[in-house]
């Protein structure tokens with residue numbers, strides 16, 4: 001978390017509560033042979049717990065003084081320290097987990113980095129600002145970008161973390177946010193993106209009208225009904241899981257069409 005105040009001009013809140021650190025590491029479930037990336041390692045409290053599991057740790061830290069300290073502290077361990085901005089650091093090509101007490105100011109940028117593309121992310125256990133975690137885990141996200149994440153990843157608040165767990169204590173609570181990839185058929189990604197784009201462009205429009213922008217004419221009603229969604233329902237009431245179910249069906253062509261649904265030419269918005 002990051003919150004600049006007169007008492008804490010750097011705006012950095014270090015995680016002091018060992019049970020919260022243990023909870024993050026336990027939830028990540030990493031061990032020997034695994035690779036775990038830590039964003040914003042700071043003085044290394046979480047880093048040490050991760051190294052203790054036997055996993056290889058890639059500790060990303062921007063601040064030079066912390067980087068020197070981390071390199072001294074973990075000179076002999078399975079920890080590689082890189083001085084980089086987490087928004088730009090090259091991420092591993094092999095599957096990796098992420099654990100971090102994220103600087104509050106870069107929470108969205110960090111999630112974009114992890115969830116927008118096609119990274120071999122096994123999962124992430126993150127401390128983020130409480131309100132941010134609530135927005136990410138809303139049943140119906142308020143923007144298409146968050147819905148894109150929530151459709152492809154399970155986003156869940158594990159616990160609320162009180163300000164007292166940090167030093168100095170921030171003004172607001174944090175959340176342990178657990179992120180795990182869903183098993184998504186890659187063919188569903190294109191229709192999913194198109195559905196979300198259409199739905200969030202006109203959240204007051206019907207599900208049928210949204211699907212009309214993605215699947216061949218005349219198929220929208222059948223597709224909606226095949227997943228148990230009412231065609232006249234407002235697009236703005238559909239959850240990311242439901243959009244994913246629709247996209248999977250559209251891609252597989254099992255809404256009674258016999259073949260995979262093709263995005264209607266020039267209308268999909270992808």
Ligand SMILES: C[S@@+](CC[C@H](N)C(=O)[O-])C[C@H]1O[C@@H](n2cnc3c(N)ncnc32)[C@H](O)[C@@H]1O
Nearest residue numbers: 001013014015040041042062063085086101103
């Ligand atoms: C909230 S502190 C967490 C420190 C430590 N992991 C802990 O839990 O006590 C965030 C850390 O991220 C670093 N940081 C801030 N912005 C960063 C960025 N853009 N890229 C990499 N590190 C960053 C800060 O220097 C700080 O050490």
